[in-house]
Amino acid sequence: MRREQVFWGWGEPGAGPSLPEHARDVLRQELGVSGDVVSRPVESVSLPAPSLPNGLRERLEAVAEVRDDDLSRVLRTRGKSYLDLLASRSGDFASAPDAVVAPGDAAAVAEVLRVCGEYGVAVVPFGGGTSVVGGLAGERGPFSSLVSLDLGRLDRVVSVDPRSLVAVFEPGTRLPEADAALRAHGLALGHVPQSYEWATVGGCAATRSAGQTSTGHGRIDEQVVALSCVTPSGSLATLDAPASAAGPSLRELVLGSEGTLGVITSVALRVRRRGEVSFDGWSVESFLAGAELLRALEQDGIAPDIARLSDEQETRTSLALAGTGTVGRRLLGGRCLLVCGWQGATGRASAARKLIRGGALPLGPSPGHAWEKSRFAGPHLRDDLLDRGVLVETLETATTWSNLERLYRAVPAALPGLHVGCHVSHVYATGASLYFTVLGAQSEDPVGQWRAFKDAASRAIVANGGTITHHHAVGRDHAPYLGDEIGELGMELLRTVKTRCDPAGIMNPGKLITA
Known part of the structure; x- marks a missing residue:
């Protein structure tokens, strides 16, 4: 496959900003790199042949669209983390899904999960593809085959209730499309993450994302008033009442589950009246x-x-x-x-x-x-920096106001030799987020370099009272540190829920809940 068919970066080629001409001088002064383009993604890739168990494709085609052409598989191999981009740019698509399965409604999702459980095939739900923590990496676990469950066809606006300020969306609805539908009612989502151009409603709920207006409008978990989720063991739906004391919140159980329990099939969101x-x-x-x-x-x-x-x-x-x-x-x-x-x-x-x-x-x-x-420019500029041999990564955490200085100083101290900047972008009565941007000269072993610095930073965050992730979710990259935050009993509770909802263990292996 030729590179011109695909773009190994964020969004679409030429769609975003690039570094200004004088950036080379800045990179030379700040990072000690030349600032010139020193690396380009490979121009062709090869994929392993699709390998589904005999009879499975026919079963899936009875309820969903099934594609196994190279382009469809490549585009759903992974997300947009630093490691994801390094792998794509090197032409490594060994973990590409064996097929892309696109159901058209919740009933079809349920049947796809049932059949994949029966055949023992891993399933990775795919929305906008914007995970920056390895949440879409094609890890098969104990299974020999994997399908990408593309939710792009589940993109309907189910209902808009201006009186209650609630709108219901299917999970594959992209955020700009949701806002466009709400605009006719004088309403807006009020949820604008940096991945806004590509992120989906279901993906935001599954990762408990925060947006750039979350200080005023609340995180996505504050906006979700109800949802439905299909698991391999059955379906779950919560009530859209504004508040409830009916036991522990099952809605909260699904929010942030990252496709490891099942597939979110509808989301009811609190929306806002539009305003400048x-x-x-x-x-x-x-x-x-x-x-x-x-x-x-x-x-x-x-x-x-x-x-x-x-x-x-x-x-x-x-x-x-x-x-x-x-x-x-x-x-x-x-x-x-x-x-x-x-x-x-x-x-x-x-x-x-x-x-x-x-x-x-x-x-x-x-x-x-x-x-x-320039609020959506960062991921686009990262592509340009990678071309210029720059290590570029972001880390985000949150802590109390009393602990903020300690945590703020600890993270850069754990990363000597790297350029570390920070900003606060989400403010709460009890504390705030800290969002670090890390730059450095890329080494000859960029994967090993990233693993060493990510571990050092994560351990510094854990040791100094910060959450391992404020809004990027857990995915693959943060999974080794989740137990440090929620404890062994917390991990055991998650494993128990996982076993009940997904007894065969087919849902997004290797993410969030590890063995």
């Missing part, structure tokens, strides 16, 4: 001083819907890549950039007064508009 977002940019003395200001705003009930605070390193690097300009010159000298976005005016004036009293300097709306314009 206005921005304020601020310069703050330091990252920790800015974090204290955000804590005060949140705990006083006047936090913005969008809050993004970059530390000194991230502010400096971002300015260097973008070019300084008037606003950039005002941020030079070690100060940090804070962007606030507001849907409506509630709390905005009070927040501004509090920020000024806390030493923040107003920069006007332009930093916010610049951020909004």
Whole structure:
């Protein structure tokens, strides 16, 4: 297969931004790399022949579309993690699914799972393909065959209830398509992760994602009011009542299950009335001083819907890549950039007064508009950086306000020799997220390099009181550290639920719940 048929990166070729011309000088100064293009993905790949048990394809074709051409299999081999991209760029598709199965409704999903359980075939549910933690890696576990369960045909808007502010979607609905359907009713999702262009409603629910407006609108697990899920053992549906005391929440059991228990087949979401977002940019003395200001705003009930605070390193690097300009010159000298976005005016004036009293300097709306314009650029730029021989990865965690400084200092300390910037992008009454961007010169063994730094960073997070993942989910990459967070009894409870819902163990092997 020729490379022009596929794009080994994020989204589509030419669809996203690339690094500016002066980026080479910045990379040379900051990372010690030439900044020139030194690596390109291979131009052709070979795949192992599809290998399904005798009779299975016919059984699957009775209820779903089944494809086993090279292109379909390649595009659903994996997600978009750093290791995923390294493998794709090297032409390694040994783990490609034996077939791509696309059911058209929940009943067909149930039959596909039943038949695959009967034949002993692994199933990896596939939505938008945007996992950055190995959540879609084609791990077969004890099985010799694997199918990718493509949910793209389950993309209907089931209902919109403007009176209750609830909309029901099938799982394969992409977020832009969901917002387009809601726009006719004067509504919006209010959920905008960086993967927004490609992510699906079902994928967001399955990974408990957070969005860029989650400080004001809530994470996806706060927006999901009900869902249905098909498992190999049967179907589960929860009620869309606004609150319930009817025992432990089964909805919460499915949220974040990452396709290891079954397949989410519908999601009822709390939606919002549409509104324009206005921005304020601020310069703050330091990252920790800015974090204290955000804590005060949140705990006083006047936090913005969008809050993004970059530390000194991230502010400096971002300015260097973008070019300084008037606003950039005002941020030079070690100060940090804070962007606030507001849907409506509630709390905005009070927040501004509090920020000024806390030493923040107003920069006007332009930093916010610049951020909004480039808010989905990161994954596209990663492709360009990989071409230039750069190790580029992100790490995200969260902790309490009292522990934030300890955790913030511990992660870069665990990664000597690497360029580590950080920002806060989600704020809570009790604490905040920390999102680290790690850059470095790629070694001759980029996989081994990544494994060593990922382990060091993850162990630093665990040892210093942070969650192993705030919104990227667990997948394959975080699975070794989940037990450190929830304990052995917690892991045993998850395994028990897994066994009950998926007795044959066919659902997304090697993710979340390990043996």
